Amino acid sequence: MSQGVWTIAEQRDGAxxxxxxxxxxxxxxxxxALGQELTVVVLGSNIKExxxxxxxYGADKIxxxxxxxxxxxTTDAYTAVISGLVKEGDPSILLLGxxxxxxxxxxxxxxxxxxxxxxxxxxxxxxxxxxVVIRPIYxxxxxxxxxxxxxxxxxxxxxxxxxxxNEPDTSRSxxxxxxxxxxxxxxxxxxxxxxxxxxxxxxxxTEADKIVSGGRGMKGPDEFGILEELASLLxxxxxxxxxxxxxxxxxxxxxxxxxxxVVSPTLYIACGISGAIQxxxxxxxxxxxxxxxxxxxxxxxxxxxxGVVGDLFDVVPALTEEVKKIL
Amino acid sequence: MKIxxxxxxxxxTETQIKIASDGKSIETGDIKWIMNPYDEFGVEEALxxxxxxxGEVTVIGLGPKRVTDALRTALAMxxxxxxxxxxxxxxxTDSLGVAKALAAAIKELEYDLIFxxxxxxxxxxxxxxxxxxxxxxxxxxxxxxKLTVSDDQASVQAERPVEGQTLVLxxxxxxxxxxxxxxxxxxxxxxxxxxxxxxxxxxxxSLADLGLDxxxxxxxxxxxQIIELLPPPEREAGKIVEGETPQEKxxxxxxxxxxxxxVI
Numbered sequence: 011m012s013q014g015v016w017t018i019a020e021q022r023d024g025a026x027x028x029x030x031x032x033x034x035x036x037x038x039x040x041x042x043a044l045g046q047e048l049t050v051v052v053l054g055s056n057i058k059e060x061x062x063x064x065x066x067y068g069a070d071k072i073x074x075x076x077x078x079x080x081x082x083x084t085t086d087a088y089t090a091v092i093s094g095l096v097k098e099g100d101p102s103i104l105l106l107g108x109x110x111x112x113x114x115x116x117x118x119x120x121x122x123x124x125x126x127x128x129x130x131x132x133x134x135x136x137x138x139x140x141x142v143v144i145r146p147i148y149x150x151x152x153x154x155x156x157x158x159x160x161x162x163x164x165x166x167x168x169x170x171x172x173x174x175x176n177e178p179d180t181s182r183s184x185x186x187x188x189x190x191x192x193x194x195x196x197x198x199x200x201x202x203x204x205x206x207x208x209x210x211x212x213x214x215x216t217e218a219d220k221i222v223s224g225g226r227g228m229k230g231p232d233e234f235g236i237l238e239e240l241a242s243l244l245x246x247x248x249x250x251x252x253x254x255x256x257x258x259x260x261x262x263x264x265x266x267x268x269x270x271x272v273v274s275p276t277l278y279i280a281c282g283i284s285g286a287i288q289x290x291x292x293x294x295x296x297x298x299x300x301x302x303x304x305x306x307x308x309x310x311x312x313x314x315x316x317g318v319v320g321d322l323f324d325v326v327p328a329l330t331e332e333v334k335k336i337l
Numbered sequence: 338m339k340i341x342x343x344x345x346x347x348x349x350t351e352t353q354i355k356i357a358s359d360g361k362s363i364e365t366g367d368i369k370w371i372m373n374p375y376d377e378f379g380v381e382e383a384l385x386x387x388x389x390x391x392g393e394v395t396v397i398g399l400g401p402k403r404v405t406d407a408l409r410t411a412l413a414m415x416x417x418x419x420x421x422x423x424x425x426x427x428x429x430t431d432s433l434g435v436a437k438a439l440a441a442a443i444k445e446l447e448y449d450l451i452f453x454x455x456x457x458x459x460x461x462x463x464x465x466x467x468x469x470x471x472x473x474x475x476x477x478x479x480x481x482x483k484l485t486v487s488d489d490q491a492s493v494q495a496e497r498p499v500e501g502q503t504l505v506l507x508x509x510x511x512x513x514x515x516x517x518x519x520x521x522x523x524x525x526x527x528x529x530x531x532x533x534x535x536x537x538x539x540x541x542x543s544l545a546d547l548g549l550d551x552x553x554x555x556x557x558x559x560x561x562q563i564i565e566l567l568p569p570p571e572r573e574a575g576k577i578v579e580g581e582t583p584q585e586k587x588x589x590x591x592x593x594x595x596x597x598x599x600v601i
Contacts, residue, residue, distance in 0.1 A: 110499040113463055114479045121468035126560030129462045147460050151354040155564040199476035204505040214500035262519040268350050268458055269374050269518055277600040288350045294569060298598045315575045316593055318586050328587030336595050
């Protein structure tokens, strides 16, 4: 009988990504609900020493697989190692982050292990010993409550920025285990030729805690400067509607919506965005939504917690000044 | 090059989604069905590669007869032939089952490259493409924004943006690529293209035709089961921030965000 909750840590350049702490914390809650152990699987190279801190967040065991071919992460290498460990360890639940890599690895694992998988979940619970998840579908226009059948393990990924992170308890420590695994070169079919770092230091939208987005009302690319200023003051990042991306004002990576990124920041400020259904779908899980728009009839106001009817070119700079006074 | 593009038919992104009375599905009566927007990038990329290297582009869809429309759209864009996997036993099949059926259909064809959209904009799962690659035991590179096929047509290099960086990955062919916005600008079907598409071959296949057992598909075989569909959580009615001037409104908003919402 499958036992235990496993989470797959995500790291880069020797540090764990925020999503790792989120899924370790959520994994702890699920393990407690089941009365079972939480094992965190850490893959990479030279990561063992850093891995110990995950004990503070709730891991009972930390299984470390070190190999230079596991850094940077590729779907191939990760799937090969994790599927081997899962077949050996037989966990009941396998939890990953719904990051770009996490989602692809989860999909490949699902096929490889012939197990069910729920992507990008926003809520987890245990009912009758089984994992039950809630996940947005149609980009959040509806939510599906799912459970698993004939599925060992039950595989799920958690949407970034949704799961709360446990207060680290430094008196807690986990047992560190060297994973025994085989990784033949024949298992690695994709080769990393180059890693191009984004030097702007811009926080990815899916990980950002605060987002200031602009739409058609921005009128042009240069005008985004006022949003950049506010976003940087708030420690956040700038997003855009499809209209602004299609007009060529912002790069594709900035697009929020059904055909762009789905985001869940603490604060989402929509400037000059009317609120087309496909945009609303991408940001409706934000905790607090602010809309700034000239048109009082704009649909965005129906989704906003706080609406400001006015010209964004007056309101945004004024807001920046007011925020400076507070911070 | 022999190129295959998997096509999903999905509700138009402007569609209002209504939950049906069974609580487990959506109302399909008023839906306008379109080709999954992410799949268009795959069709476009396949056509460009064919224009460069020669060869053939086959599009494959799965589902009820209406999916023919999405396949015809791809044929009108310039694909050469289409296969529709259609079988009553496929109703309510999960993504893993869909990937198994598509992989079985692809196995019967010659292929150097396979394209799928990075995810369907309906269930937003993003399993099918990657799972097909696993079932065919070939490499996959997902969420690709730039693709280069080597001159000898033996390998591909692809750019895959992940949070904060972009990986340039290389794989030997055959390989599967999942596509996203930024890869190219999909062409529109021309009027002559639409006329020609009507005469292009479109073959229908049942599960039995593919040598698959219908018992392994459908609702009973699902590995994830829908308990219920729920409307999105209601947001409480928001407030319009008062003020005579933009400065006053901004000051009141900052105060609300700081003191009431406590987010700054």
